[in-house]
Amino acid sequence: MGRQYDVVIIGAGPAGIFAALELSRYSLSVALFEQGPPLEQRRCPVLDPPRPCIRCNPCAITSGFGGAGAFSDGKLTLSREIGGNLKELIPEAEFHRLLEEVDEIYRAHGAPDRLYGTDTEAIEHIRYEAQRRHLILVPARLRHMGTDGGYRVLQSFARVLETQGVEMHFRERVEEILVDTEGARGIQTRKGTYEARFVVAAPGRGGADWMARQARRLRIPMQPNPVDLGVRVEIPAIHMEPLTRVLYEPKLVYYSRQFEDRVRTFCVNPYGVVVQEKVDDVISVNGFSYTHRATDNTNFALLVSTRFTAPFNDPIAYGKSIARLANLLSGHILVQRLGDLRKGRRSTEGRIAANPVQPSLSSATPGDLSFVLPYRYLSDIVEMIEALEGLIPGINSPYTLLYGAEVKFYSNRLQVGEGFETPVPHLYAVGDGAGITRGLIQSSMSGLVVARHILQRLGAGPQG
Numbered sequence: 166m167g168r169q170y171d172v173v174i175i176g177a178g179p180a181g182i183f184a185a186l187e188l189s190r191y192s193l194s195v196a197l198f199e200q201g202p203p204l205e206q207r208r209c210p211v212l213d214p215p216r217p218c219i220r221c222n223p224c225a226i227t228s229g230f231g232g233a234g235a236f237s238d239g240k241l242t243l244s245r246e247i248g249g250n251l252k253e254l255i256p257e258a259e260f261h262r263l264l265e266e267v268d269e270i271y272r273a274h275g276a277p278d279r280l281y282g283t284d285t286e287a288i289e290h291i292r293y294e295a296q297r298r299h300l301i302l303v304p305a306r307l308r309h310m311g312t313d314g315g316y317r318v319l320q321s322f323a324r325v326l327e328t329q330g331v332e333m334h335f336r337e338r339v340e341e342i343l344v345d346t347e348g349a350r351g352i353q354t355r356k357g358t359y360e361a362r363f364v365v366a367a368p369g370r371g372g373a374d375w376m377a378r379q380a381r382r383l384r385i386p387m388q389p390n391p392v393d394l395g396v397r398v399e400i401p402a403i404h405m406e407p408l409t410r411v412l413y414e415p416k417l418v419y420y421s422r423q424f425e426d427r428v429r430t431f432c433v434n435p436y437g438v439v440v441q442e443k444v445d446d447v448i449s450v451n452g453f454s455y456t457h458r459a460t461d462n463t464n465f466a467l468l469v470s471t472r473f474t475a476p477f478n479d480p481i482a483y484g485k486s487i488a489r490l491a492n493l494l495s496g497h498i499l500v501q502r503l504g505d506l507r508k509g510r511r512s513t514e515g516r517i518a519a520n521p522v523q524p525s526l527s528s529a530t531p532g533d534l535s536f537v538l539p540y541r542y543l544s545d546i547v548e549m550i551e552a553l554e555g556l557i558p559g560i561n562s563p564y565t566l567l568y569g570a571e572v573k574f575y576s577n578r579l580q581v582g583e584g585f586e587t588p589v590p591h592l593y594a595v596g597d598g599a600g601i602t603r604g605l606i607q608s609s610m611s612g613l614v615v616a617r618h619i620l621q622r623l624g625a626g627p628q629g
């Protein structure tokens with residue numbers, strides 16, 4: 166065995182960082198293992214100027230200090246309904262207390278004071294107008310750090326972890342979680358084995374496959390989550406301004422007439438850019454906005470949720486195969502004008518060049534989304550765009566850009582008990598990789614909960 170620690174944490178995303186921040190306040194030996202590089206060495210080689218993804222391993226966008234959140238839009242959504250399933254695991258009052266605490270920590274490290282989603286009169290008006298179009302508005306308070314603001318917050322987290330003595334192991338992927346008859350006892354990397362009294366697994370969505378393999382090996386029961394599939398929509402920012410000014414991220418849900426599927430807006434980026442994201446071996450679309458650099462466009466995802474029924478239970482494989490199809494046809498990401506989709510023809514470089522809305526992801530390949538997405542998904546998406554026209558005049562224009570495929574596969578949900586401990590004693594699973602969160606705030610909250618549970622077990626916390 167190599168060195169011994171009180172706690173070893175796998176993954177330096179928000180879940181792992183928040184666990185480490187809290188644990189290291191109480192003179193414990195804590196080591197954080199991250200397969201990617203430190204924050205300042207994270208560079209996506211094809212971001213600026215945008216070029217097709219060259220499939221780095223691990224991906225610079227989703228791996229390294231800060232996890233998937235480092236280049237994210239930094240939207241801190243303060244809601245029980247959005248960003249994960251913690252509401253099923255934490256009682257309501259406790260949830261709100263933790264939410265405020267985590268929000269306070271982000272602010273103490275530089276997140277802005279400005280809060281969207283508080284103008285109740287304006288929100289009620291939007292809700293009324295939405296309802297008239299069979300759209301359901303899910304209002305939420307939101308703090309927007311932006312990609313650059315979020316980066317500075319992460320720099321501040323990194324400084325505190327260093328001051329509090331957390332041992333950081335970058336570019337060191339954890340291969341196996343080690344257990345004996347008593348429970349978890351450490352981890353194994355290519356460089357050696359590390360013994361620990363507690364192991365916290367926080368590998369994020371990018372580590373979902375690895376987490377599932379570990380869970381199968383350790384006989385931790387898992388449940389598949391639904392897969393979300395769809396497109397990223399890009400329109401002139403001015404069309405959405407009345408909504409984004411009030412809510413920043415209008416969360417709207419629509420139940421399609423033809424298939425009665427649930428379709429929703431997701432990850433709205435006012436004045437932002439569309440980007441490509443590598444998840445395992447496939448490339449999907451995503452988006453973000455900078456706080457100090459604005460484009461003329463707003464982008465957001467329109468996603469259809471599918472929960473498959475027996476005998477099929479591999480939604481991740483399904484989602485990946487759709488993304489792979491888009492990758493196969495376009496090299497990576499495909500872009501099509503809504504008007505071309507309606508006419509049953511592909512978009513071409515000429516049509517895109519002449520389009521009044523210019524793609525912010527200029528490396529996307531003009532093509533035909535109907536060769537990628539099943540009819541059911543396209544029909545749901547077009548129906549929702551038609552419903553949205555009443556709320557966002559201009560969105561149903563032939564010039565609206567659709568990028569595909571956007572796929573959100575959520576990790577299998579691991580069985581966890583109190584404090585997110587798995588059935589393997591002393592092994593905890595948190596964040597997006599455990600299938601229980603889907604956003605910065607809830608993943609950070611899960612890290613804090615785990616740390617408190619471990620501190621209590623060690624008699625080392627605030628009461629220890």
Ligand SMILES: Cc1cc2nc3c(=O)[nH]c(=O)nc-3n(C[C@H](O)[C@H](O)[C@H](O)COP(=O)(O)OP(=O)(O)OC[C@H]3O[C@@H](n4cnc5c(N)ncnc54)[C@H](O)[C@@H]3O)c2cc1C
Nearest residue numbers: 176178180200228232233237240339369372596597604605
């Ligand atoms: C482009 C983009 C934009 C986003 N925008 C927002 C947003 O605006 N607001 C929001 O709330 N959420 C956003 N999200 C989602 C948010 O980033 C995630 O929900 C959050 O980062 C999850 O935190 P996590 O700690 O669970 O996992 P991650 O942040 O995914 O971190 C997991 C870390 O574990 C590492 N890892 C995995 N396996 C291993 C292993 N075996 N050994 C060592 N290390 C390993 C990974 O390299 C990674 O760094 C966005 C995500 C993306 C990709």
